[in-house]
Amino acid sequence: MSNAAGEEVHDVRLHVNGSVHEVQVPARRLLSDALRHDCGLTGTHVGCEHGVCGACTVLVGGRPMRSCLMLAVSAVDAEITTVEGLTEADGSPEGRLSPVQQAFSDCHGLQCGFCTPGFLTTITAGLRDNPDPSEDEAREMIAGNLCRCTGYQNIVKSVLRAAALRDGRGATSSGTENLEDA
Amino acid sequence: MTTKLFGTKVARVEDQRFLRGQGRYVDDLLHDDPRLLHSAVLRSPHAHARITDIDVSDVLDLDGVLAVWTYDDLTGPMAEPLPLLIPHPTLTHGRTQYALAKDEVNYVGEAIAFVVAVDRYVAEDAVSRIRVDYDYLEPVVGIDAARAAQRLVHDDVPGNVGARMEQENGDARAAIADAPHTLTLDLDIERSACTPMEGRGTVARWDPDTSRLTVWSSTQTSTGVRGCVAAKLGLDLARVDVITPDVGGGFGVKINHPWPEELLVPLAAMTLGRPVKFTEDRREHFISSAHERAQQHHVEVGFDDDGRLLGLNVEFWHDHGAYTPYGLIVPIITSTQLLGPYKPLNYRVVFESLYTNTVMVTPYRGAGRPQGCFVMERTMDAIAAYLGKDRTEVRSTNFIQPDEFPYEHGLVFQDGRELTYDSGDYPASLAKLKELVGWDEFEQFRAEMAAQGRRVGIGLACYVEGTGVGPYEGAHVHIETSGKVKVATGLTTQGQGHQTAFAQIVADTLGVRFEDVEITTGDTRKMPYAVGTFASRAAVMSGSAIHLASLRAKEKALRIAAEALEADESDLEIVDGVVSVRGTDASPGTRIDLGTVAVLSNPLRYAFDEASKAATQFSVGDPGRPPVAEDDEPGLEGKDFYSPQRSTFANGMHAVIVETDPDTAEITILKYAVVHDCGHLINPMIVEGQIHGGVAQGVGGALYERMVYDESGQLLNASFMDFLMPYVTEVPTTIDIDHLETPSPLNPLGIKGAGEAGVIPSAAVFAAAIEDAEGFPITAMPISPSELYALRLAHADDPAEAAEAATTTAG
Ligand code: FES
Ligand code: FES
Numbered sequence: 001m002s003n004a005a006g007e008e009v010h011d012v013r014l015h016v017n018g019s020v021h022e023v024q025v026p027a028r029r030l031l032s033d034a035l036r037h038d039c040g041l042t043g044t045h046v047g048c049e050h051g052v053c054g055a056c057t058v059l060v061g062g063r064p065m066r067s068c069l070m071l072a073v074s075a076v077d078a079e080i081t082t083v084e085g086l087t088e089a090d091g092s093p094e095g096r097l098s099p100v101q102q103a104f105s106d107c108h109g110l111q112c113g114f115c116t117p118g119f120l121t122t123i124t125a126g127l128r129d130n131p132d133p134s135e136d137e138a139r140e141m142i143a144g145n146l147c148r149c150t151g152y153q154n155i156v157k158s159v160l161r162a163a164a165l166r167d168g169r170g171a172t173s174s175g176t177e178n179l180e181d182a
Numbered sequence: 183m184t185t186k187l188f189g190t191k192v193a194r195v196e197d198q199r200f201l202r203g204q205g206r207y208v209d210d211l212l213h214d215d216p217r218l219l220h221s222a223v224l225r226s227p228h229a230h231a232r233i234t235d236i237d238v239s240d241v242l243d244l245d246g247v248l249a250v251w252t253y254d255d256l257t258g259p260m261a262e263p264l265p266l267l268i269p270h271p272t273l274t275h276g277r278t279q280y281a282l283a284k285d286e287v288n289y290v291g292e293a294i295a296f297v298v299a300v301d302r303y304v305a306e307d308a309v310s311r312i313r314v315d316y317d318y319l320e321p322v323v324g325i326d327a328a329r330a331a332q333r334l335v336h337d338d339v340p341g342n343v344g345a346r347m348e349q350e351n352g353d354a355r356a357a358i359a360d361a362p363h364t365l366t367l368d369l370d371i372e373r374s375a376c377t378p379m380e381g382r383g384t385v386a387r388w389d390p391d392t393s394r395l396t397v398w399s400s401t402q403t404s405t406g407v408r409g410c411v412a413a414k415l416g417l418d419l420a421r422v423d424v425i426t427p428d429v430g431g432g433f434g435v436k437i438n439h440p441w442p443e444e445l446l447v448p449l450a451a452m453t454l455g456r457p458v459k460f461t462e463d464r465r466e467h468f469i470s471s472a473h474e475r476a477q478q479h480h481v482e483v484g485f486d487d488d489g490r491l492l493g494l495n496v497e498f499w500h501d502h503g504a505y506t507p508y509g510l511i512v513p514i515i516t517s518t519q520l521l522g523p524y525k526p527l528n529y530r531v532v533f534e535s536l537y538t539n540t541v542m543v544t545p546y547r548g549a550g551r552p553q554g555c556f557v558m559e560r561t562m563d564a565i566a567a568y569l570g571k572d573r574t575e576v577r578s579t580n581f582i583q584p585d586e587f588p589y590e591h592g593l594v595f596q597d598g599r600e601l602t603y604d605s606g607d608y609p610a611s612l613a614k615l616k617e618l619v620g621w622d623e624f625e626q627f628r629a630e631m632a633a634q635g636r637r638v639g640i641g642l643a644c645y646v647e648g649t650g651v652g653p654y655e656g657a658h659v660h661i662e663t664s665g666k667v668k669v670a671t672g673l674t675t676q677g678q679g680h681q682t683a684f685a686q687i688v689a690d691t692l693g694v695r696f697e698d699v700e701i702t703t704g705d706t707r708k709m710p711y712a713v714g715t716f717a718s719r720a721a722v723m724s725g726s727a728i729h730l731a732s733l734r735a736k737e738k739a740l741r742i743a744a745e746a747l748e749a750d751e752s753d754l755e756i757v758d759g760v761v762s763v764r765g766t767d768a769s770p771g772t773r774i775d776l777g778t779v780a781v782l783s784n785p786l787r788y789a790f791d792e793a794s795k796a797a798t799q800f801s802v803g804d805p806g807r808p809p810v811a812e813d814d815e816p817g818l819e820g821k822d823f824y825s826p827q828r829s830t831f832a833n834g835m836h837a838v839i840v841e842t843d844p845d846t847a848e849i850t851i852l853k854y855a856v857v858h859d860c861g862h863l864i865n866p867m868i869v870e871g872q873i874h875g876g877v878a879q880g881v882g883g884a885l886y887e888r889m890v891y892d893e894s895g896q897l898l899n900a901s902f903m904d905f906l907m908p909y910v911t912e913v914p915t916t917i918d919i920d921h922l923e924t925p926s927p928l929n930p931l932g933i934k935g936a937g938e939a940g941v942i943p944s945a946a947v948f949a950a951a952i953e954d955a956e957g958f959p960i961t962a963m964p965i966s967p968s969e970l971y972a973l974r975l976a977h978a979d980d981p982a983e984a985a986e987a988a989t990t991t992a993g
Contacts, residue, residue: 005246005304023516028303041212043203045430048464052902055379077460083203094202105193108867112677113200114207114430139910146902148379148431149677150871151878151940152910153917155616156498 001173009039010073016041017085025072032056035082043083047146054145057118058082064125083117086124099165100124100158109158111149120146123159132163187686187696188931191867194682205428208400210382219248221447222305224295224312225470226287229321229539229895230309230335232315233285236295240311246304248454250312251296251446253284257802259414260449264440267406268509270349275339276506277537281442287316288335288504289540290895291469298458320893321539325501328536335504335537344506345535349517351592352528361484361976365564370962371945372554373476373501373889374882376546377677377907380430381462382471386442386451391627397424397448400672402437403714406702410440411448426704432676433879434545435472437716438508443517468900472805473889474512474546476501481561489565489576489974491526495927498555500535503542505543511545512550512813514596517647520554521591521601522646523608523833524562524580529593539895545716548941553646556963559643559946563829563953573950574612574621577644581608596717597651599828605924606646606833611857615642619837619855627839630841637844638852641950642837644945649832649860649935650722650928654825656711657724657731659688660738661818663784663793665700666778667692669723669731670723672723674704674710678720679868679935684728686864687931690730692739693756694776711823718832718935721864725930726824735820739779742818746782780818785809830926832934834858834879840915840951847971849885849952854914859922863933869936870919876940877917882908883941883947884964 003009004046007026013059014021016039023038030049035058039163047055051069058067059081087095097105099121112134119142126141127133133141139152147155199205212218238250253261264278283294292952295312299305302411320333327333328342335342337899358364384399395417399406400827401424408424411417414751429436443460451458462471500513517531562580566573582589585605591601616622624640630636657671671690675681685699703707703724713723736756743761744751749772755764762773781797789795803809810816838851856873863869886906890898899905925932945963953960958977962969 003246004300005244007246007304026303033302036210037213040214041203042207042213043205045207045380046209047430048902049901050901051466053379083201087202097198097201104201106196108194108199110200110677111871112379112429112431112694113196114677116200117203120201120940135915137913143911145911146379146907146909148377148879149875149908150431151874151876151917152913153874154871156910163676 010074012076013071014039014075014079014080015078017082023072026072027071027073028130029072030068031070031072031075032067037065041082041084044118045114052146053115054118054122055115057121057145059121059125062125062128064122081121083120085136098124100127100162103158103162103165107154107157107161109150109154114147115147119147120154123162127166131166133159135160183874186690188690188864189803189862190865191957192682192686192696194679194866195685196679196681206400207380207428207430210387211385211398211427212387212457212459217456219298219454219456219458220302220305220944221296221450221458222295222299222302222309222528223443223466224297224309225966226283226290226292226465227325228287228318229290229314230319231284231287231316232319233287233294233314234317236647238295240313241297241308242303244308244311246300247297247308249298249450250308251282252294253280253282254944256281258416260445264507265410266509267507267765268511270510272346273345273506273510275344276509277336277339278507279505281445288818290897291541296450299456302461304681306540313659322890323538323540323895325476325499325536328501328538335539338894339537340862341489342537342570343534344537345510345534347510347514348530348532349518349593354452354493354495354528354530357528358482358484358495361492361761362486364482364484365568367481367559367560367564368561368961369479369481369972371475371488371556372964373473374435374546374887375471375473375889376435377467378431378433378435381415381467382436382441383461384447384809385457385459387457388446388452388455393421395422395448395452397422398427398434399424399444400424400429402432402676402716404440404674404706405712406439406712406714407444408706411445414440414445415448415452426674426707429674432715433547434474434716436470436676437714438544449713462510464525464902465900466598467597468905469541469884469897471541472544473503473541476881477516479557479884480904481557483561483565485565487569487747488579489569489571490579491524493528496531497534500533500565501543502535502536503540506535507542508544510543511596515550516554518593518595518601519551519646519648520558522555523582523606523644524558525582525589527552528789532566540891547876548938549717550644551938552883552945555643555645555887555943556949557941560949565948573642574616578609578612584609589950595829597829599648602712602828603646603831603927606831606859606929607924608644608833609923611833611835611859611922614922615835615837615855615857616916617772618857618920619839619853621837632985635844636841637955638839639890639951639955640837640839641855641944641947642835644835645942646720646831646833646937647935647942648829649718649828650826651717651719653713653726654823655713655723656821657727657825658709659728659731659735659820661735661776661780663780665775667694667700668697668702670702670705670708671728672704672706672709673715673720674725676715678718678872681864683721683864683868684725687725687728688732691729692736694759718937720810722830722929722933722935723824725910725931725933727822729930730822730824731820733820734822735818738783738820739818742779742782743774784816823865824929826928827949828928829860830928830934832860832936832939834939836947838947838951840948840955842952842955842970847967847968849967849972851881851914853918856940857919857920858939859924860936860939861926862923862932863921864933872936873919874917874941875939877944878908878913880941880944881913884944885966886912886964888964
């Protein structure tokens with residue numbers, strides 16, 4: 001089987017955010033491109049394509065992986081979670097923001113939003129391993145992701161606030177009044 | 183009563199879509215359109231060469247490739263050089279590149295050929311099969327080589343000098359000659375770049391059914407791109423729409439336009455009859471977008487016993503790279519904003535803007551101000567060291583005083599207007615900064631640290647930033663019959679939260695609920711008159727325009743409501759979208775909601791729903807008058823433009839305490855303090871976020887980031903692996919911020935711009951603190967631990983100088 005460019009393509013079944021996506025991709029297609037352009041999940045962003053910025057981070061089997069450093073064909077049968085899959089079901093079509101997402105909103109943890117999906121996935125996994133990080137541990141958790149807008153100050157606050165929200169500490173209502181006690 | 187939102191930390195409305203992965207950045211667009219094509223660019227691997235032949239024959243028969251363009255395929259205006267956006271009389275030798283190189287390349291990364299294919303992978307395959315023959319020319323790399331002018335970048339530009347510009351207020355050289363004390367300094371700043379997380383990108387679609395071209399571009403000026411696309415492709419402006427979708431950061435680089443791809447993508451879309459996309463990758467961003475910062479300065483200063491600046495004479499050399507599309511804006515800003523909050527009695531500045539065979543230079547956040555601030559603040563510190571005075575004292579002596587505003591410098595600013603500061607309170611700012619950083623307690627801290635064998639230093643730096651430059655911005659406010667308020671302003675957004683901050687202004691001015699306001703930016707279909715987002719101008723310019731347009735809509739709403747309620751306009755108020763007679767209860771006949779006012783504003787023949795029946799011809803209107811009065815128009819709308827006579831000047835001061843490791847020369851930030859005055863704050867949360875981001879970029883620029891070119895003009899560190907952008911581990915763990923709010927008298931909201939402030943004083947403040955810790959002069963930035971270590975060795979070789987530096991720079 002080949003595509004419009006005459007390249008051999010492979011049938012790949014990707015499990016993303018609980019749905020199955022059957023895609024046909026050449027062996028060299030990056031997972032980031034497959035997610036964005038074949039599955040239409042454009043929430044995962046590409047900032048460098050060489051594994052340094054972390055914008056493309058998705059969870060593969062629950063672990064943060066740089067999707068620009070994986071080939072789509074190598075992700076067959078893995079459970080993949082992208083930023084679109086982080087919201088929690090609450091009966092509404094769009095779902096409720098997860099504690100990590102809510103914390104970013106509460107603490108102004110994002111500006112242009114381009115790096116944000118990679119931080120959200122990274123922190124989601126990080127808090128599963130360490131639900132109650134110290135401020136230093138919060139920094140450590142995000143130390144592999146680049147953001148050019150925020151200077152990281154409010155991202156660190158967001159990690160701590162997300163931990164509190166997961167714990168049931170702190171109201172989940174939005175509102176930046178919460179900034180101070182984050 | 184509607185709560186006043188101006189000045190409060192309102193959570194951002196744009197966050198919802200970003201946090202859910204529902205943002206729409208340019209590379210996300212049309213992804214489900216099977217007709218979408220992708221492109222890639224062949225870029226010069228050489229810094230300076232003549233192209234003798236381009237052979238694309240291997241490309242066209244590749245499966246999946248649709249077309250390839252080289253210069254020879256371009257016709258008409260597309261075959262002309264790209265526009266020189268900001269001409270200036272002293273830019274006697276301005277040069278711009280072609281969309282695709284014609285005969286010669288002048289930097290590594292210059293576009294040579296453009297390939298369109300079914301996907302990006304195939305397009306890149308094709309690019310690698312294009313064969314180009316070159317005649318190599320010796321490149322000019324760096325300011326020294328450009329000044330030496332043994333080789334020329336452009337044959338017809340003698341001395342590599344694009345422009346030489348001089349401004350003088352008084353007679354600086356005479357004042358220096360007569361001054362009791364004089365010093366000279368030679369100072370250097372290296373190249374860096376904006377480096378937004380999202381690179382450039384453009385998508386275009388030609389619609390043959392409507393004969394319209396739609397272009398989406400990751401730009402800081404959609405109206406600018408629109409004008410260029412129409413002119414270059416020979417289309418009527420009315421046939422071109424440019425939309426700026428979500429943008430993953432700009433910081434200046436996306437204000438330059440048109441990039442070659444911004445023209446080639448629409449050209450390809452029209453030629454091939456299919457939508458086409460270009461997405462820049464990270465390496466391309468390094469080698470083919472724009473850089474900034476590199477300058478060399480020579481300073482002569484004369485001063486009295488108090489450190490009062492009697493004469494300041496600055497000569498500098500600005501590396502503008504291979505081309506000058508953005509004119510002289512960066513060096514003009516350096517030459518004028520160098521003055522900061524000070525008033526030298528005599529000032530002369532002269533600069534040469536020089537060609538080199540490197541990526542061109544256009545504004546990067548701060549746009550020439552960080553260099554100017556570095557030079558002025560280094561000079562202040564040198565004077566303090568020479569006189570043995572506290573560094574804050576010398577600064578205070580030279581401050582423009584609060585009662586001296588408006589203060590005229592006798593120079594011309596980047597907007598062609600007189601350099602006149604509108605307002606500020608520099609002594610108050612300094613007092614706050616000293617307090618915030620613990621300036622007066624620092625010697626005690628130094629002693630305590632010294633007792634532990636640790637070496638610390640403190641530095642401060644002050645700046646003034648001209649913000650909100652003209653010529654204008656506009657806004658259109660439309661109150662729909664649902665009561666929802668749709669607002670459009672033409673400038674673009676790259677993460678500044680305009681949808682929130684501007685909605686706050688509308689909600690307050692109009693008296694509507696924040697949730698009912700929707701802001702659109704950067705869409706030429708909704709607001710075709712606009713300039714762009716740069717120079718910390720969005721809040722000032724569009725904020726003011728939106729305020730004015732909201733007032734117009736309000737005026738009209740009150741007029742119509744007064745008629746409907748048979749009340750006097752002056753008795754009416756609008757709260758939460760309802761017009762009512764002030765002081766009355768909620769009885770019917772005393773109130774009318776804005777949606778109904780909108781219905782009444784548009785006399786109808788045909789009702790389209792229940793509410794609109796109220797506006798039909800048998801229900802409304804005075805049969806003795808035309809349904810729309812002569813000086814009126816249908817609809818509840820307001821449109822206005824804000825065009826200030828000149829810029830408004832924000833200011834601030836930063837201080838940092840650093841520790842330098844006695845063995846490794848590693849530089850650690852112990853405390854970072856910011857005092858900032860950008861007039862009234864619309865949303866303090868957003869302003870603080872801007873400062874955080876600016877400081878982080880400043881830390882990068884001062885301690886880590888540099889563009890490393892080798893002598894052949896290759897950029898050696900064109901990746902995030904090698905160009906060291908700060909992670910969280912490199913930025914201060916806290917940034918202490920204090921605000922002053924000295925309103926600007928120039929705009930209705932009293933605001934000044936805030937976007938660039940965080941980055942301006944960084945090189946200056948770190949140089950000062952490191953110098954203070956080490957005891958020898960720091961004259962070049964950025965500085966790495968290895969460079970600091972080398973300086974230590976050099977000064978150890980010269981014990982006398984080291985000792986002198988150590989005594990004169992204390993305190
Ligand atoms: S895009 Fe994958 S790490 Fe940067
Ligand atoms: S929010 Fe823009 S890069 Fe992080």
